Amino acid sequence: MRTILTAAALSLMASAAMADTTTITVQYAYPELFDTTQKEMLEAFSKKHPDIKVEFRTPYKDYEDAAQRVLREGITGNVPDVTFQGLNRVRVLADKEIAVPLDDFIANETDFDAAGYHDGMRQAGAVDGKVYGLPYAISLPIVYYNMDLVKKAGLDENSLPKTWNDIIALAKKIEAQGEADGIETEWAITGNWLWQALVFANGGTMLNEDETKVAFDGEAGKQAIGTLARLVIEAQSPNMTPNEMLAAFSAGKIGMMVTTTARVNAVTKQIGGKFELKTGNYPDLKEGVSRLPAGGNVAIITAKDKDKQKAAWEFLKFATGPEGGAIMVKTTGYMAPNTKAADLLKDFYAENPNQAVALSQLPYLTGWYAFPGDNGLKITDVIKDRLQSVMDGSRAEEAEAVLADMAADTQALLPRR
Template structure:
């Protein structure tokens, strides 16, 4: 990659991160950007901090946040309603899997011209692999703000009490489940050996099983299902196995609270929770993150998290929105994002600068697991058409049937294929 001379970058961003105006916009009419984000428990403090830093650098641009919504599906529904009422936000932080949903409806501004005018993806510092996740049909509509990968959260004390070796954990789900049962036997009532966060937004961890086996959710045409194969059936059987093991059916929040309370030995979850888990555990037990098991040499993991998108329609507001997106996805914004969450940064400059994240990962190894999985990331599949959000709910419902033992994998697959196919549009390609 090509960057500005190191000394220049160091001086520029050191000044910026201290909040001093390294760049002040030329005098212009004041613009107030309407901004929507999700998951307030994770992002409230970060978003407020970034807005303050940005407006210190750009006093002619103000940030007005909408009330944040719970998750990516809720944000998508709100934006689609806003399109009907003409009240779209200027900037929104959306799930990586939702870009196509918006673009198909004429929403979202392509960012390629802005990127080119500011030197290109390399000069701005974005990891090429992660920048690609923001593209749809060859154009860039989103830039990586907070990227997550699936990992294992491990209570080393419980695992070792159950006879496991924290430095040599099994790499197959059946063996991990068996280890979890040993932990339950040794720890007694109230402890869960393994919990898989199957209800993650956008069927993300369900997709992770499919892709970790070398499978795909959609065919290359982008609008025909591909999970009705051996990899897909393996994923469903794995979910069924969790249910048969006696895994309780918890909400995402309940499972996380149980883990930090010390009553779950292995939690399969997003890296987005790492910083919060570290704070909440507070050293009460040994906590480690470990890579999500790949079940095939061709295995990949879908990149989760969100991208910053521009929905502003007039030229002046789009320019102001671009400045904000560039800041929050740039070195300063990404440094703050990593420090306050467990997400992976999309900007490599932040990772390499010694005064930013240069030494962060050596001091915080639980965050390093996500970065290590960068080479195996793939897309988080988005279902096309008007029923995209309905399909997510359909898959979620069938998954719950598997983990609660209501239906087997063999029974589920044909019904799941039928229900999803019925909601897909006529194939038009991507």
């Protein structure tokens, strides 16, 4: 009888524990970058929150896929409870009322700033004065160098390029050695991110101040598209997919690679000691003029159920907080926007200088621009398609004409006021 009662009691206790557990679904992009990160973060989160069960959905391919799928799911009511979206996609999810405002959750925290969630961090996930997401992983564009090839070309770590002119000159020297291509840039990266970097670094903007007219076709944009054309024409830059570029660089077949800090950890592993890797600052940064778009992603609550929202908020705080941020940095190449996470990583950055390079570019950080209106995602594709004609060489010689076409296409898709 005692055994039966004990079993019954245990069964009741187990049932009660299950009743007190809240399950939330979470979905993120770029599994090749974040699978390990999310697994480690979930293990740490579950130890502190045994009452919350997290179930991961199959990851999104990239940020475009993430935004498009959530927009479709918003219609059918099948969104995950938490979604990790590109920083430039907060606007569209807020406009469609899919993202849940976080202001009340933040107001109920005792001292949010002291926990590392400074105002600048919150503004990165804000739209029209309301916070819709907490930044999770921040990246900036940098240059990756195969130092074995660089040294053969006559430079060392103390004489790395600081301008695009220097980059192109070095690329030509590496190309002339006959062992590898000189340079490749991940121009087609999600959300026109590196196109924005080129324009912003020259002091330009995507649209005018009231967002009624294209502005990237001004002098800053002409310099930007001219740089891309020079990479193709002068430096003989090959037109590769991101995966082809990463494989070629890691195999020692490209001397320089311009892309996101997010790839540092993965690239280092792929190289595996085949050559010396060094990272350097983005070219032609001018104090008081240049800005660089903050890449990366933001954690957004999409759950409508109040209990799931509370559980999702705990997950957001952990993921974007000091412990979650430190896990993310150590397993990727991103930077943590949470200031307390940065404090935990001082020794890590000292031991991993290639991941610390981007920190010096933080004074140039600005928002990753999202085009307004229902055609925002379509504009991204239009710009990518037009840039393709420069990067594949078919219209590299008429780059400014491509820019004019790109501006006209974009203007036609902007909201009419």
